[in-house]
Amino acid sequence: MVLVVDDIHLVRAAQAGDTAAFEELVRRHELPVYRLALRMLNDASDAEDAAQETFLAAWRALASFRAESTLSTWLYRIATNRCLAVLGANELRTGPLSGREMDPRSGPEAAALEGDALDRLKAAIARLTPEQRVPLVLREFEGLAYEEIGEVLDLTPGAVKGRLHRARLELLKDAA
């Protein structure tokens, strides 16, 4: 029989300085955190960096984790913010006044347009505004409920629903 220890027990041990407990938490949550970053950033190397930074930030702030939300929601929250920061920084690389919004079909995504349907879909997701992309990724790829997405983003479930709705329409228009 395998004894499964709850996240919260591991969190308490890690809060007391037990790095092995934290390691087990990283092992449990690295897939969703990395996958979120990958869908948000559409770049494996950026996603790896964002996932690393997420867990390091989580370790540093672990003392403040109060179990009011699940660890998974808390990690999604940190990861989402990391990704938004990366997306913000990328705007400089593409030139401050010629960002994606001005000409969404230029830039690194253009190459992906020639790939298969899933590559085109990934590129279309990458063209959504970050505000629309986050709820879409959390809902469609991470399977979170509106309430959980609201916790991650500090939004009411109703506001989440609205953003998600616009994101879907935008995505379908783009992919059509």
Place this chain on the structure above:
Amino acid sequence: MTLAHDGEPLPCGVDVGLLVDQVAEGLPPVDPEHQATCEFCQAALADLEPLWGQVRELAREDVVVPGRLLATVMQAVRAEQIPGRAAGLSLRDVLPQLVSHALLVGERGTLRISDSVIAQILVREALATPGVSALDSGGVRSMLRATPGVEVTVDGSRVAVRLRLVVDLGLPIPEVLRAVRLRAAKAVRVMTGLETSAIDITVTDVRDSDH
């Protein structure tokens, strides 16, 4: 393609958005009787299903976490001088600032410039000013930002800036700071069209530039 009519209902009066959510969430139709017999609804659904099928396919795609992720994280965790417990940081401290954008409303649309863009311009200008040795990345709060030593607050088209600098020993500090202010304000204006409402500078250390 049905969706090309942005925001407009189908000829039968049904909102395309409702059909999108029906397909995406797997919900039952709002008006099953109408939908079953309406050619417009059926055509829209026939377009939507395969498109959304791709989203579902992507959701099923296997994602493989790079094998070194765990080891890299744990190496950093174990190397931390201050264990998480003693550091006692709040989530707010370790989250990077939420990205916010400055807005420039023009005749042909709105330009949005993220605060991190402005921060990076400021870093470049500060470091290019004679007498500035470095930006102070001190403090865990600041360290986690993409641009340590710079804090940018945007409000519409106005930008307030806080810089933490390490300056070289030898030059008069007020003159160095005046030069930083002038350069920073000019660069932000020229590169982004935004005005700086305040540039607060804290000198946190000096360095002997002969070393």
